[in-house]
Amino acid sequence: MNLHTKAVHAGDRKPAQKQIPVSTPVHFAASWICTDQAEQDRIFGAEEKGFAYSRYANPTNEALEQQITALENGHGALACATGMVALQHALTAVLLDRPRRVLCARDIYGATLKLLYDVLGPFGIETTLIDTNDLDAVRRAIESEHPGALLMETISNPLLRVGDIPALAQLCRASNVAFIVDNTFATPLLVRPLELGAHIVVHSSTKYLSGHGDAMGGLIVSGEPHFETIRRLSRIVGPILGPMECFLTMRGIKTFPLRMERQCANARSLAAWLRTHPKVERVFYPDDPSHPDAAIIARTLPENLYGGMVSFEIGDASKPEVFAFLDRLQLCVKATSLGDVHTMVLHPWIASHRDVPPKQKERMGLRENLVRFSIGIEHIDDIIADIHQALA
Numbered sequence: 001m002n003l004h005t006k007a008v009h010a011g012d013r014k015p016a017q018k019q020i021p022v023s024t025p026v027h028f029a030a031s032w033i034c035t036d037q038a039e040q041d042r043i044f045g046a047e048e049k050g051f052a053y054s055r056y057a058n059p060t061n062e063a064l065e066q067q068i069t070a071l072e073n074g075h076g077a078l079a080c081a082t083g084m085v086a087l088q089h090a091l092t093a094v095l096l097d098r099p100r101r102v103l104c105a106r107d108i109y110g111a112t113l114k115l116l117y118d119v120l121g122p123f124g125i126e127t128t129l130i131d132t133n134d135l136d137a138v139r140r141a142i143e144s145e146h147p148g149a150l151l152m153e154t155i156s157n158p159l160l161r162v163g164d165i166p167a168l169a170q171l172c173r174a175s176n177v178a179f180i181v182d183n184t185f186a187t188p189l190l191v192r193p194l195e196l197g198a199h200i201v202v203h204s205s206t207k208y209l210s211g212h213g214d215a216m217g218g219l220i221v222s223g224e225p226h227f228e229t230i231r232r233l234s235r236i237v238g239p240i241l242g243p244m245e246c247f248l249t250m251r252g253i254k255t256f257p258l259r260m261e262r263q264c265a266n267a268r269s270l271a272a273w274l275r276t277h278p279k280v281e282r283v284f285y286p287d288d289p290s291h292p293d294a295a296i297i298a299r300t301l302p303e304n305l306y307g308g309m310v311s312f313e314i315g316d317a318s319k320p321e322v323f324a325f326l327d328r329l330q331l332c333v334k335a336t337s338l339g340d341v342h343t344m345v346l347h348p349w350i351a352s353h354r355d356v357p358p359k360q361k362e363r364m365g366l367r368e369n370l371v372r373f374s375i376g377i378e379h380i381d382d383i384i385a386d387i388h389q390a391l392a
């Protein structure tokens with residue numbers, strides 16, 4: 001056998017092992033060998049489940065998809081390369097046979113706004129921003145604008161507003177509006193939107209689900225009606241996550257409930273401490289009885305699990321004073337992203353919400369003196385000590 005032939009055959013494709021590995025192997029194969037054309041015919045015709053080409057299906061991806069489907073109580077899932085491409089794919093799937101207008105929560109991730117305006121807008125998909133906490137406004141907008149989809153986040157960024165998913169789901173279902181919920185901040189430990197009537201859940205698994213800041217990823221979980229379309233389009237476009245990231249995400253998800261419980265407990269303790277600090281003006285955390293959505297929170301979030309995000313305003317700090325506070329932090333990691341095992345902090349004004357127009361920031365109630373913490377799994381005393389010395 002020639003060297004060129006050996007280079008592409010040797011070592012690979014050993015006969016299937018008798019023993020089953022305890023974790024799903026990372027299947028880097030792009031395609032699967034066809035030993036029986038009749039079987040291949042049935043696989044291509046979707047009459048039989050099987051693997052032919054990794055853009056269609058891959059065993060490592062499938063294992064992660066089954067895992068998140070189980071956690072969100074969905075019908076099926078698609079693992080995507082990023083949270084953003086998962087959002088784009090979900091929107092494309094539902095708008096295929098619906099009016100090309102998206103009703104989108106006013107409080108939403110900055111890149112999601114850019115997706116709507118800069119990517120989907122030029123293709124004729126229009127966006128209306130709305131306060132999803134104002135049910136009457138949502139009802140009126142559905143009646144007057146006939147949107148094809150409603151998009152919101154379970155817990156909004158960075159002011160941690162919580163919407164009434166069951167009531168919004170009812171409005172959507174009465175008017176054939178596809179209801180998509182970005183559940184990144186809440187995770188299925190706190191809220192499972194599909195159980196509350198949403199049609200599709202999207203995650204940036206880059207955040208809490210992976211949890212270690214080492215794997216990008218997005219997950220779409222859907223009920224039965226939309227799943228076929230999501231998969232059919234994915235077979236064509238292939239917005240899929242690579243098998244290595246699928247493996248890392250699955251591995252992360254195994255410990256996510258434990259991490260999230262600790263992050264929620266730490267965040268709650270930190271919020272309580274911040275409320276007593278003379279230099280802290282306002283604390284945003286959903287356990288607050290005076291939170292504008294307190295009644296919805298009591299119905300929606302489990303007791304003691306209010307999420308791992310805490311935002312607060314520092315006195316009447318100017319931008320340089322906020323910068324100085326951030327520069328003094330020693331332990332808290334100053335980096336974009338959230339949901340990692342380590343505590344992270346960012347300044348929404350210059351980072352996540354940099355491109356949001358000033359008027360829009362004002363309507364949201366987003367001020368320059370706001371900092372947003374994603375609380376990690378460290379000991380709470382060490383987190384507080386770091387913030388304490390930096391506030392001094």
Ligand SMILES: *Cc1c(COP(=O)(O)O)cnc(C)c1O
Binds near residue numbers: 182218
């Ligand atoms: C990070 C994030 C996204 C985007 O996810 P990527 O994995 O960065 O593409 C979407 N929604 C929310 C709420 C996020 O925090």
